[in-house]
Amino acid sequence: MARTTRQSKILDLIKNYEIDTQEELVSKLRNEDFNVTQATISRDIKELGLTKILTESGKYKYIHVEGGNNKISTKIINVFKESVISIESANNLMVIKTLVGSANAASILIDKLAMNEILGTIAGDDTLLIIARETENVKAIKDRIAEITG
Numbered sequence: 391m392a393r394t395t396r397q398s399k400i401l402d403l404i405k406n407y408e409i410d411t412q413e414e415l416v417s418k419l420r421n422e423d424f425n426v427t428q429a430t431i432s433r434d435i436k437e438l439g440l441t442k443i444l445t446e447s448g449k450y451k452y453i454h455v456e457g458g459n460n461k462i463s464t465k466i467i468n469v470f471k472e473s474v475i476s477i478e479s480a481n482n483l484m485v486i487k488t489l490v491g492s493a494n495a496a497s498i499l500i501d502k503l504a505m506n507e508i509l510g511t512i513a514g515d516d517t518l519l520i521i522a523r524e525t526e527n528v529k530a531i532k533d534r535i536a537e538i539t540g
Contacts, residue, residue, distance in 0.1 A: 396424055397434050401454055404440065408451040415452070443467055445540045453538065462502045462538065470499040471539050479528045482509075484520040493518045499538070507531055 396419070403409060403418050412431050419426050435452070441464060442450045473492035478485050488496045497513040500520060507527035512519045522528050 393434075396426065396430075397438055399424060400431075400434055400438065400440075404452040404454060408445060408447075408449055410442065410450040410452070443538065443540055462499060466499050466502065467539055469495050477532065477535070479532070482522040482525045482528065484522065484528060484531060486518040486520065488516050488518060490516045492516065500535075503531075503534060503538075505531060505534060 399419065399422060400415065403415065403422075407418065409415050409418065412428050412435065415431050415435075416426055416428055419431070438454060440452045440454055441462065443453055443464060445451055469492075473488045473496050475487040475489065477487075486493070486496060486500075493513040493516055497511050497518050500508070500511050500518065507523055507530050509521045509523045511521070520531065522531055
Protein backbone atom coordinates (compact mmCIF):
# COMPACT_ATOMS: atom_id res chain seq x y z
CA MET A 391 0.00 0.00 0.00
CA ALA A 392 1.06 3.57 -0.61
CA ARG A 393 3.02 5.56 1.94
CA THR A 394 0.28 8.21 2.25
CA THR A 395 -2.34 5.54 2.95
CA ARG A 396 -0.11 3.97 5.60
CA GLN A 397 0.67 7.31 7.21
CA SER A 398 -3.01 8.21 7.24
CA LYS A 399 -3.71 4.94 9.05
CA ILE A 400 -0.93 5.70 11.55
CA LEU A 401 -2.56 9.05 12.36
CA ASP A 402 -5.90 7.29 12.79
CA LEU A 403 -4.41 4.65 15.09
CA ILE A 404 -2.59 7.09 17.37
CA LYS A 405 -5.73 9.19 17.62
CA ASN A 406 -7.80 6.20 18.76
CA TYR A 407 -5.27 4.23 20.83
CA GLU A 408 -2.56 5.03 23.37
CA ILE A 409 0.38 3.67 21.38
CA ASP A 410 3.72 4.12 23.09
CA THR A 411 6.20 2.02 21.06
CA GLN A 412 7.08 1.52 17.43
CA GLU A 413 6.59 -2.21 17.91
CA GLU A 414 3.02 -1.65 19.12
CA LEU A 415 2.37 0.54 16.08
CA VAL A 416 3.81 -2.13 13.75
CA SER A 417 1.52 -4.71 15.36
CA LYS A 418 -1.60 -2.57 14.99
CA LEU A 419 -0.74 -1.80 11.35
CA ARG A 420 -0.21 -5.49 10.59
CA ASN A 421 -3.64 -6.19 12.11
CA GLU A 422 -4.97 -3.71 9.54
CA ASP A 423 -3.25 -5.63 6.69
CA PHE A 424 -0.27 -3.30 6.30
CA ASN A 425 2.95 -5.25 5.73
CA VAL A 426 5.45 -2.96 7.50
CA THR A 427 8.78 -3.12 9.26
CA GLN A 428 9.95 -1.22 12.31
CA ALA A 429 12.39 0.73 10.11
CA THR A 430 9.52 1.90 7.87
CA ILE A 431 7.51 2.99 10.89
CA SER A 432 10.52 4.83 12.28
CA ARG A 433 10.75 6.85 9.04
CA ASP A 434 6.99 7.49 9.07
CA ILE A 435 7.14 8.77 12.65
CA LYS A 436 9.90 11.20 11.68
CA GLU A 437 8.12 12.35 8.50
CA LEU A 438 4.82 12.87 10.32
CA GLY A 439 6.53 14.76 13.13
CA LEU A 440 5.01 12.56 15.80
CA THR A 441 6.01 13.15 19.39
CA LYS A 442 5.35 11.37 22.66
CA ILE A 443 3.60 12.80 25.66
CA LEU A 444 3.07 11.44 29.15
CA THR A 445 -0.59 10.62 29.80
CA GLU A 446 -2.38 10.93 33.12
CA SER A 447 -2.10 7.15 33.51
CA GLY A 448 1.70 7.49 33.52
CA LYS A 449 2.06 5.88 30.09
CA TYR A 450 3.59 7.58 27.07
CA LYS A 451 1.72 7.83 23.78
CA TYR A 452 2.38 9.16 20.31
CA ILE A 453 0.56 12.31 19.22
CA HIS A 454 0.50 14.32 16.03
CA VAL A 455 0.74 18.08 16.32
CA GLU A 456 -0.56 19.95 13.29
CA GLY A 457 0.98 23.16 12.12
CA GLY A 458 3.76 22.29 9.70
CA ASN A 459 7.18 23.11 11.08
CA ASN A 460 5.73 24.25 14.40
CA LYS A 461 6.55 20.97 16.12
CA ILE A 462 5.76 20.90 19.80
CA SER A 463 8.38 19.18 21.88
CA THR A 464 7.73 17.25 25.07
CA LYS A 465 9.69 19.96 26.87
CA ILE A 466 7.25 22.68 25.72
CA ILE A 467 4.31 20.52 26.77
CA ASN A 468 5.83 19.92 30.21
CA VAL A 469 6.59 23.63 30.73
CA PHE A 470 2.97 24.43 29.89
CA LYS A 471 1.59 21.73 32.20
CA GLU A 472 3.82 22.73 35.10
CA SER A 473 3.24 26.49 34.82
CA VAL A 474 -0.51 26.74 34.19
CA ILE A 475 -2.70 27.36 37.23
CA SER A 476 -6.08 27.88 35.55
CA ILE A 477 -7.84 28.35 32.22
CA GLU A 478 -11.06 30.37 32.04
CA SER A 479 -13.04 31.87 29.21
CA ALA A 480 -15.58 34.62 28.56
CA ASN A 481 -17.07 34.99 25.11
CA ASN A 482 -14.19 34.73 22.62
CA LEU A 483 -11.46 35.38 25.22
CA MET A 484 -9.49 32.79 27.14
CA VAL A 485 -7.37 33.71 30.14
CA ILE A 486 -4.66 31.35 31.28
CA LYS A 487 -3.16 32.11 34.70
CA THR A 488 0.38 30.83 35.21
CA LEU A 489 3.07 30.83 37.83
CA VAL A 490 4.81 34.22 38.10
CA GLY A 491 7.12 34.76 35.15
CA SER A 492 5.77 31.79 33.17
CA ALA A 493 3.15 33.27 30.83
CA ASN A 494 5.60 33.76 27.93
CA ALA A 495 6.85 30.18 28.26
CA ALA A 496 3.28 28.85 28.34
CA SER A 497 2.37 30.94 25.29
CA ILE A 498 4.92 29.05 23.17
CA LEU A 499 2.66 25.98 23.15
CA ILE A 500 -0.41 28.03 22.18
CA ASP A 501 1.44 29.80 19.37
CA LYS A 502 2.82 26.51 18.04
CA LEU A 503 -0.71 25.11 17.79
CA ALA A 504 -1.08 27.38 14.74
CA MET A 505 -4.86 27.03 14.94
CA ASN A 506 -6.98 29.13 12.58
CA GLU A 507 -9.46 29.48 15.45
CA ILE A 508 -6.91 31.63 17.34
CA LEU A 509 -6.77 35.26 16.27
CA GLY A 510 -3.85 36.04 18.56
CA THR A 511 -2.22 35.78 21.99
CA ILE A 512 -0.79 38.27 24.44
CA ALA A 513 1.42 37.18 27.33
CA GLY A 514 2.23 39.19 30.43
CA ASP A 515 4.09 38.03 33.51
CA ASP A 516 1.58 35.52 34.89
CA THR A 517 -1.35 35.85 32.50
CA LEU A 518 -1.83 34.70 28.91
CA LEU A 519 -4.73 36.06 26.86
CA ILE A 520 -5.95 34.01 23.90
CA ILE A 521 -8.30 35.75 21.51
CA ALA A 522 -10.46 33.30 19.57
CA ARG A 523 -11.89 34.35 16.22
CA GLU A 524 -15.39 33.40 17.35
CA THR A 525 -16.94 32.50 20.70
CA GLU A 526 -17.71 29.06 19.25
CA ASN A 527 -13.96 28.47 18.73
CA VAL A 528 -13.14 28.52 22.46
CA LYS A 529 -14.24 24.91 23.00
CA ALA A 530 -12.09 23.68 20.08
CA ILE A 531 -9.08 25.53 21.47
CA LYS A 532 -9.62 24.11 24.97
CA ASP A 533 -10.06 20.61 23.52
CA ARG A 534 -6.83 20.90 21.49
CA ILE A 535 -4.90 22.08 24.57
CA ALA A 536 -6.34 19.18 26.59
CA GLU A 537 -5.46 16.69 23.83
CA ILE A 538 -1.84 17.80 23.75
CA THR A 539 -1.31 18.21 27.48
CA GLY A 540 -3.14 15.02 28.43
